[in-house]
Amino acid sequence: MQPGLYHLLFVSTALFFIAVYGFFTRRNLVTMLMSVELMLNSVNINFIAFNKWLWPNRLDGLFFTIFIIAIAAAEAAVAIAIIINLYRTHQSIDVEKTEELKY
Amino acid sequence: MMSGSTIIFYLLAALTLVSGFLAVTTPQIFRAAVYLLFSLIGIAGIYFWLQYEFIAAVQIVVYVGGIVVLIIFSIFLTQKSGEKMPPAKQGRIVFSTLAAIAGFGVVFFQLYHHGFERTKEIPIDAGVSNIGRQMLGVQQHGYALPFEVVSMLLLAAMIACIVIALRTSKQDAGHGI
Numbered sequence: 063m064q065p066g067l068y069h070l071l072f073v074s075t076a077l078f079f080i081a082v083y084g085f086f087t088r089r090n091l092v093t094m095l096m097s098v099e100l101m102l103n104s105v106n107i108n109f110i111a112f113n114k115w116l117w118p119n120r121l122d123g124l125f126f127t128i129f130i131i132a133i134a135a136a137e138a139a140v141a142i143a144i145i146i147n148l149y150r151t152h153q154s155i156d157v158e159k160t161e162e163l164k165y
Numbered sequence: 166m167m168s169g170s171t172i173i174f175y176l177l178a179a180l181t182l183v184s185g186f187l188a189v190t191t192p193q194i195f196r197a198a199v200y201l202l203f204s205l206i207g208i209a210g211i212y213f214w215l216q217y218e219f220i221a222a223v224q225i226v227v228y229v230g231g232i233v234v235l236i237i238f239s240i241f242l243t244q245k246s247g248e249k250m251p252p253a254k255q256g257r258i259v260f261s262t263l264a265a266i267a268g269f270g271v272v273f274f275q276l277y278h279h280g281f282e283r284t285k286e287i288p289i290d291a292g293v294s295n296i297g298r299q300m301l302g303v304q305q306h307g308y309a310l311p312f313e314v315v316s317m318l319l320l321a322a323m324i325a326c327i328v329i330a331l332r333t334s335k336q337d338a339g340h341g342i
Contacts, residue, residue, distance in 0.1 A: 084189025
């Protein structure tokens, strides 16, 4: 059977929930950031698949993907700057140890 | 009998999902980054398989060449890379697995029972010239304004990174140790 839209939706949904699992279980900020990147990528697969199968006369899904990639790059850069700064002040990037704003 | 294209799709999907799963479960953080790299390469392969070559190239340049390298550098700066991370609590693993499986079930059930309707229009070429013309177009369906907004966002993020990572005074840096 030729892979169709549902095959790609399966891949993107599975990847999204794998990333959700990682986001819940990981306690390290860098690995949580990796999970967020995987989530954004699964959303990109969705946009591309819908563009390919449902609206091949338009390019809007492609543009959404390009803008999501740009915003994800900015988000990763800011997150890593914050993580490195946190490591300088707390000597740790474990989320359990960064709780000063909680109280 | 499966055609070559079908086999390639299943191989790419398996590469993406298996390395994505290993990236969120492996206890060694550096290995997690390398598995993330393979997962992103698999996604770029899926874009190539869909014949959206420009997006695949952007994916490889930005994610594989940029973000993963950035993550690996931050691992080197903050972590002893050979060291294993402590495993998560048993209860948390159980509930995360349940949440992920339940979410996957609900979402995919909804998707599967939603009938998607394909447009009847003639497909257009998704080459670089069409993408560039529409991206910088100011007429209807042009993306010039979001393009400018994203460029401002990137500038703001760059300045923010410099401001956050910059440490000016010495006693300020020593605070909290």
